[in-house]
Amino acid sequence: MKNVYLDNNAxxxxxxxxxxxxxxxxxxLWGNPSSMHAFGGGVKRHMExxxxxxxxxxxxxxxxxxxxxxxxxxxxxxxxxxxxxAGRPLNVITTRVEHPAVLGPCRYLKEAGRREIxxxxxxxxxxxxxxxxxxxxxxxxxxxxxxxxxxxxxxFPVAEVAEAVKAAGSIxxxxxxQAVGKVPVDVxxxxxxxxxxxxxxxxxxxGVGALYIRKGTKxxxxxLGGHQENGRRGGTENVPxxxxxxxxxxxAKSWIPEExxxxxxxxxxxxKQLLAKCPDARVNGDTKHxxxxxxxxxxxxxxxxxxxxxLSDLGVAASSGSACxxxxxxxxxxxxxxxxxxTAVNGSIRFSLSRYNTEEEIDYVxxxxxxxxxxxxxxxxxxxx
Amino acid sequence: xxxxxxxxxxxxxxxxNVGVIPDPDGVGEVGSLACGDALKLTFKLAPDGRIADAKFxxxxxxSAIASSSALxxxxxxxxxxxxxxxxxxxxxxxxxxxxxxxxxxxxxxxxALEAAIDNHRRGTTAKxxxxxRVICNCFGVTESEIERVCRENRxxxxxxxxxxxxxxxxxxxxxPQIEDILRRVxxxxxxxxxxxxxxxxxxxxxxxxxxxxxxxxxxxxxxxxLLQDGGDIELVDVIGNRVVIALRGMCAGCAVASxxxxxxIETALREFVSPDLEVEEARx
Numbered sequence: 001m002k003n004v005y006l007d008n009n010a011x012x013x014x015x016x017x018x019x020x021x022x023x024x025x026x027x028x029l030w031g032n033p034s035s036m037h038a039f040g041g042g043v044k045r046h047m048e049x050x051x052x053x054x055x056x057x058x059x060x061x062x063x064x065x066x067x068x069x070x071x072x073x074x075x076x077x078x079x080x081x082x083x084x085x086a087g088r089p090l091n092v093i094t095t096r097v098e099h100p101a102v103l104g105p106c107r108y109l110k111e112a113g114r115r116e117i118x119x120x121x122x123x124x125x126x127x128x129x130x131x132x133x134x135x136x137x138x139x140x141x142x143x144x145x146x147x148x149x150x151x152x153x154x155x156f157p158v159a160e161v162a163e164a165v166k167a168a169g170s171i172x173x174x175x176x177x178q179a180v181g182k183v184p185v186d187v188x189x190x191x192x193x194x195x196x197x198x199x200x201x202x203x204x205x206x207g208v209g210a211l212y213i214r215k216g217t218k219x220x221x222x223x224l225g226g227h228q229e230n231g232r233r234g235g236t237e238n239v240p241x242x243x244x245x246x247x248x249x250x251x252a253k254s255w256i257p258e259e260x261x262x263x264x265x266x267x268x269x270x271x272k273q274l275l276a277k278c279p280d281a282r283v284n285g286d287t288k289h290x291x292x293x294x295x296x297x298x299x300x301x302x303x304x305x306x307x308x309x310x311l312s313d314l315g316v317a318a319s320s321g322s323a324c325x326x327x328x329x330x331x332x333x334x335x336x337x338x339x340x341x342x343t344a345v346n347g348s349i350r351f352s353l354s355r356y357n358t359e360e361e362i363d364y365v366x367x368x369x370x371x372x373x374x375x376x377x378x379x380x381x382x383x384x385x
Numbered sequence: 386x387x388x389x390x391x392x393x394x395x396x397x398x399x400x401x402n403v404g405v406i407p408d409p410d411g412v413g414e415v416g417s418l419a420c421g422d423a424l425k426l427t428f429k430l431a432p433d434g435r436i437a438d439a440k441f442x443x444x445x446x447x448s449a450i451a452s453s454s455a456l457x458x459x460x461x462x463x464x465x466x467x468x469x470x471x472x473x474x475x476x477x478x479x480x481x482x483x484x485x486x487x488x489x490x491x492x493x494x495x496x497a498l499e500a501a502i503d504n505h506r507r508g509t510t511a512k513x514x515x516x517x518r519v520i521c522n523c524f525g526v527t528e529s530e531i532e533r534v535c536r537e538n539r540x541x542x543x544x545x546x547x548x549x550x551x552x553x554x555x556x557x558x559x560x561p562q563i564e565d566i567l568r569r570v571x572x573x574x575x576x577x578x579x580x581x582x583x584x585x586x587x588x589x590x591x592x593x594x595x596x597x598x599x600x601x602x603x604x605x606x607x608x609x610x611l612l613q614d615g616g617d618i619e620l621v622d623v624i625g626n627r628v629v630i631a632l633r634g635m636c637a638g639c640a641v642a643s644x645x646x647x648x649x650i651e652t653a654l655r656e657f658v659s660p661d662l663e664v665e666e667a668r669x
Contacts (some may be wrong), residue, residue: 303421305446309397312386323421324446329524329547329554331421343418379403379450381425381442382418 002315004361008201008293009150009178009352010319015203021247022205025240033237034228043239050246057249058176058195059186060212066229067210067242071177071198072101074211075144077222077233078173078194079105082142083114085220086171091115091141093170095127096337097151102144102175115139124286125154125338132161136168143172147179147195151321151334151350152285153294155183159190166191171217177201177209181252182259182291193217199241202248203354208241258355264292266362267353271295273366278373284340284348293353296321296335298344301383302376307349310372316365321348389447390481396451401458404440413501414512415493420524420551422449422490426497428460430505436460436468441497448480448487455479456494465502471495472537473549488549492534520562523555528566535570543567572656575606590659596623598658603630606653611636611645618650621667628654631667642666 005013025046031039033047048062055062068074079102083090094106096118103118110116117135121127127145135141143165148155158174165172173194179185180197187195194217199208213219213232225234275281280300299307304320311318321332323346330336331345340348351365377383389397409427416423422445431437439457443450455476460468473491477483483491503509518528534540534549543563547553553560590598603620611618616636622629630650632642639645651664 301418301444303445303449306397306450309386309394309447313398322446324449329421329551342421346418346421379400379442380444381414381423382444383442 002361002364004316004357004365006351006353006357006361006365007317007319008354009153009350011200011206012203012354013356014205015248015251017251018204018244018247022240022244025243029239033239034226047237047239047242050242050249053246053250054197054210055212057180057185057253058197058212059188061215063230064187064212064215065210066213066232067208067237067245068233069207069238070209071099071175071196071201072209073222074177074196074198074209075099075101075173075175076105077211077219078196078213079142079144080109081219081222082171082173082194082217083109085218086142087218088140089114090171091117091135091139093117093119093132093135093141093143093145095119095121095145095156097121097125097149097154097334098144098146099150099175099177102146106144117141119145121337123339125149125152125284125334126286126289127156127161129157129160129164132164136164136170140168141170143170145172145174147174147176147185148183148291149285149334150178151332152296152338153178153291153352154285155179155289155291157289158192162191178291178294181249181256182263182293184256187212187214194219199245199248202245202252204241204244204248208238208245210245255355259292263353263355263357266357266359267293267295267351269359270351270353270362270366271297273363274369277366277370281373282344284335284338284344295351295353297349297351298340299347299349299373300343301380302347302373304347304349306376307347307369307372310375311365311368314368314372316368319350319352321350322346387448387484387487389451389484392479392481393448393451393483396454396480397447400441400443400450400454402438402440402454402461403442405442406438406440411501411505413497413499413504415496415500416444418444422446422493424449424453424493424497426453426456426501428501428505430465434464436463436465445490445493446487448483449490449493451480452476452483452490452494453497456498460498465505468498469502471498473534474538485545486548488538489551492549496530520566521550521552521555521559524551526550526552531563531566532570535567536574539574540567541571592623595658599623599628599654599662602654602657603650606657607650610649616645626659626661626663628662628664629667630664 029043031043033040033044051062051065054065092106092109092114106116119127119131145156145161147158162172172192174192175196176185177198181202193214195212197210200206221232223234282298284296304322305324308320321335323329323331335345406427406429410430411428413426425442428436428439439460441453441457443453459479473495476491476494520528531552540546543560546563553563615634617633619631621631646664654662
């Protein structure tokens, strides 16, 4: 059976090169990087090289990178640590379409008594800079705005946001978990104060992330403990995974041009074929400002979970914003915030590609989808309208 | 992925009886595109009054399609009186079980069947009509529907009610009302299981009878709840309408002991023995 993986915004295939780079740190190089002997010192050197590789991908200084266990930890550290360690009262500004790893800590701070403002998005999932300006005028804030959306791939105007936040004397964090490695991210050109990234979206195994913290940014550590990571994150460093993340970032840097050409061409090919083969389909999100690998598309009158199970039977992996797949009864908060009608939300499918996909796979998926959509519409009481 | 049984996956992949029967004897429609699932059921009766054919169309997830397919298989050959007694449990059972969060799919099947039978017998509209007070506005679930599902499935938590009816699964504002309904149904069920309620309304209690009833109520209604939290209770004395008790185990010295006294112990004794009772803790 075919095996076509189009769910790379959920997690990615581990790159063989990354596994190779990690292996010595499971076997020979097992020392604690904080130790004052050769076992530790030899390991520390590799960890610091990984820090340089991560910094290079986003054009940061290595001293501005701390390693974490995942994107969620990076987001929690930046938002809770940034607000609680600011030394002045801050509001919290975010958007309605953020990942739960950002909305969670923002709403936690709201419950703890901070003013929290969640900015709206328009019908294509794009934010409004005027609304941001109004929110900033209500007092100094920590602003957390994603670089690119995990469900729709919509890219926010982070450069303009950074300019506005800086002018207001506020702090900017961006969840760039989906953007890093897919589009160029440069913290000198786009002066954010903090930036989260995650390893397993970049072809490392799950269990490692990083947070960029611009020099001079006040932050209260989220993980309290030892003096690791310059006192900004307690806990013995997860060396094999950190080395893997370094390796993945170096590869990602060299592959970014391919994302904009090869991966984007495959995604466009899929979009075009699906729209041609499946009537009553609509693309969700701002197609002019979108990650090269992401396609979010709704099929009216049918339901996402059913589509995913049929796709899975045919060896294809994707995901859906349907209520039935969310673990609750609520459909995607991102598509709802965009005002996508319920009928289209429940039939929404996200295809997210990687550089490992091929044209042949894309054509196969489009063919599968045409059959599945036809079959499910024959079953649906609304299918013949 | 959900933990679906092979039978669910089989009925999802190869649904039986898909379509619409032309000129049917009964039509039932429930759900909508906005709700995330919908089912249209049609059936045709044979001259002997049995269901000769049943067909469905479903918009929904894998378990919604499988539940609809199972429903049509179950009711074929049944009389309408038999079909009327089919519960959502029967549908779930036929499929070898459904994940708890997907039980509402089986309820949707039973509702469509009910609407179709009503449509045949009374010529009412095929669409399920919301009768009585609507509790969940997000998914259009009424008080009577919640009560019925609670009873038929012996539900005990709000989360279960949401899994079975979807009520409370949207904005969540109706959860306190669901809690009230659940409490009412549970206490009705508890009363139905015991003859105590009848005793209560009969002749005035003698002191001896009162003590016995208090002891019975403590054993049946109160002690099990306290034991769950590692506590216990002992009846010390009954003086007129004053019930003197001692809290033991974790309950002794518990910061919320006074709440337990009023909310759990006194409420139960007043309900099952006499509304005049006052509970107090024995002095050590």
